[in-house]
Amino acid sequence: MTAATLIEIRKLSKVFSGANGAQFHVLSDIDLRVAEGDFVALLGPSGSGKSTLLRIMAGLIQPTTGQVLYRGRAFSGTNPGVSMVFQSFALFPWLTVLENVELGLQYASITRVEKREKAIAAIDMIGLDGFEGAYPKELSGGMRQRVGIGRALVMEPDILLMDEPFSALDVLTAENLKRDILELWQMGKIPTKAIVLVTHGIEEAVYMADRALVLSRDPARIVNNMPIPLPHWRDRKSEPFTRLVDELYSILTQLKDARSIVAETSAPATRKMTIIPDVAPGAVTGFIELVDDLGGRVDLYKIGESLAFDLEDLLPIVETCRIFEFATVSSGDFDLTPIGRELADATVLERKTIFREQSLRYVPFMERILWVLQSKRNGQMPREFFLEILQKNLGREEADAQLDTLISWGRYAELFAYDEDSKLLYLEEAETNDATPE
């Protein structure tokens, strides 16, 4: 017998329209099913639309096309069967812990006294005994998130949605909270029938969830639906555990290929863009040096763990190394290329030369910036000019961020310079002739 379906999503897509009419595909072709007893983790690179998907399940955001069903029925507005835990806690600062938790019982058809009793019971359950009268600002981050969880649980939802609930907490506090939630869930101390967790921690997903859904980006599709059939409590050092983590790592680091295929099929007219992740040059060279010291080849999951980096930190660096062909990545292994090894041993000036060559070779837009600047007589061009070109392919905000990244790389490689006050990109040589801003 299969468990009852709680949430079903069919053929869902989400398009945000930005300024100047640019359409930005966030989610595409999503089909998924959350059944009773499920603990699902949503994984994906940052900006992939995990949180958007979660909010669509909650009814906070309306999908562009497709359907969201709760127990087989469509709903309007907020999904009646869910409650949510927020990354930012989202506590009302003017209400005490008790009042915040009682908000979850606002419309329950029970007496005032019963509401109070239930709220106090929920506060006890999440270990905040004695803090009923405290205001959120008097509590530590971990305790605040406990209030957030208590407020969600007191509603006795069928489905508990959690949006990166631990990422604002320090490691120990997060660990503690994860265990407590797992205990409530595993021991059946709460009537919650399913949990959906958005996270960027692979290990966190494998530790807590029974199924991992991996999203690609631009737009996000579900590229993998991997069961995590390990019994609780899971041992992070055990072989099956690390194997699953490795596997997920390699799926996530392979996403780039999936993405460019998607880009080509969905929008053949648009020029293919190479997007540089938002990382500092120093982070890349530092990482490459480290890998070089370790023999030029590492297991991504292991190095992530030993550096206490999670996916959010590591993926952009890895992807940048791939774009510039400093390294190759296959099944969770990171291999330096000859040019990567050369970079590791180079002096500061030599590094700039390498970056200059590699970025002109592999980042078409960088070449284009340089070409535009060189063809102008005064060697300068406003930032908006490039921004508008980028906006044709990316959303407004992403174009802005991407241009910032391109500028920081261009400056580092000494391809061109940039003046923040006048928002002008200019060629360094031109400075001596004209009196360009310092």
Add this chain to the structure above:
Amino acid sequence: MNRLFLHIRTKHRIGWPDILVTIIIIGALYAILDMGRGMVAPLSSTNQPAIHLNPVYLPYYAGQSLLRMFIAYALSLAFSLVYGRIAAYHKFAERIMIPALDILQSVPVLGFLSITVTAFLALFPGNLFGAECACIFAIFTSQAWNMTFSFYHSLTTMPSDLKEAADIYRLRPWERFVKLEVPFSMIGLVWNSMMSFGGAWFFLAASESITVLHKNIQLPGIGSYMFKAYLEGNVPAMLYSIATMIIVIVTVDQFVWRPIVAWSQKFKLDVNNSENGPTSWFLQLLRRSEWVQAVLRATFQPLGKLPERLKTAATEQPVRRPKRVLRIPRRASWIILALVVLFGLRYTAGAVHQVLQLGWAQILNAFQLGFYTFLRVIAATALGALWAVPVGVVIGLNSRLSRIAQPIVQVAASFPANMVFPFVTMLYVAWHFGLNIGSVPLMMLGTQWYILFNVIAGAMAIPSGLREAASILRLRSLAWWKTLILPAIFPNLITGMITASGGAWNASIVAEVTRWKSHTLSASGLGAYIVHATTDGNWSQITLGIAVMSIFVVIINRILWHPLYRLTETKYHLD
């Protein structure tokens, strides 16, 4: 950002500085009046420039008005920097200077105008320069206090690591001022400058043309143009002046304040401000213009080197705390204070004597009139909040709508409402509608925008997490307002209402007596009382009127607004 009552850090009890300061201020105000009275110079009506209603003169008048505004602003800025710095660094002075500001803030600028006009006219008899000074002074008083509080507040909340760094690098007082104190205070100072400048248009429009001793003094300017237009009932001219006013406000906003606000963003302390701050197309233009950059370099580089030139050979002196601005020996301080207090007492006694001559019946009557005006102020503020809260929340929660609405509301808030009073008066005259209630809408015309502006800002700043949580918790209608919206916008609402009620007290002086052609409408209230006293040149009544109004404002601030404001800083603070 636009913070009020910046000086309230702890629970403030009325202590001896307050009493001393009250005496000094009353004394000083009365002293000006007393000196002015003896020397009232006859201003012949022949040497007054006539105001022409031909619209070709409007650019000239607008320029004249604008010049007054900028002169007054420059004076306010200089005053803020000097006063704020002394108050922040001189513990002894601080105890007098800060309460003094608080009380000065409560004195209705327009009530004070008649006194300053006479005093300045006496100083420069026979020409308009005195009236010019009085007008500029009125604008100055409407700007300076707020800006001074902002600068003082920045100086007192400066992080100690910055101060320590300044000590380590042995910055001399001037360098410290230019490189640390002013830059650190820049954001607040610029913001307050913009708001104060916007608010000052009202005082400009009211003070360019004033009737003292049954004599009308008119300065060439847009306010006088308007005044003359409605005395003649010339509707097209009235519309011209309104249009000119709007153009001037928008132009100043685009060419002066937007660029300065955008420029000041570089003084932000938090380095990781990736989100889009205020921008200005004009500033971009200036920054890209080679010759502007060259001129700026030529101007500011020598100025930047000034401290080096002033530097003596004492560079090698050991690290020590730089001297305070003014190191006055303690005994000298006491002597100065005693002299000031004596001076204050002397003139306070004079003022009290004058007022007492009016008899207790008059004094009680003034308080009664003050109470009527108080009711109007409360009504205007409450009615303003009543419509501005729902409208502001709807606008603020819709990002597209608020992008369009916010600049419009800001212009509306800057627009001197007294320029549209004649239109409303025209309707009142036609409908035989009295000013006793009719002055409330007039007050609202000028003040409600502050509430709307602040509510929009408050609603925009509600964190999306809280809004989503409210959805998830299924908070609807009443619960949604009570749990989420009202508490979240409460600090902004209070800020807006404080500004609005302060504005309404000032507005009472122009809203309780209005004219349309030969009709004069008058309400029974303290504002009208002051206007009549000014027209008659009855100094005792003017003194009484201003004193009563200041007392009302101070008391209401202390028992109503201060506690509410403190609540917003603690319980309703969103972080």
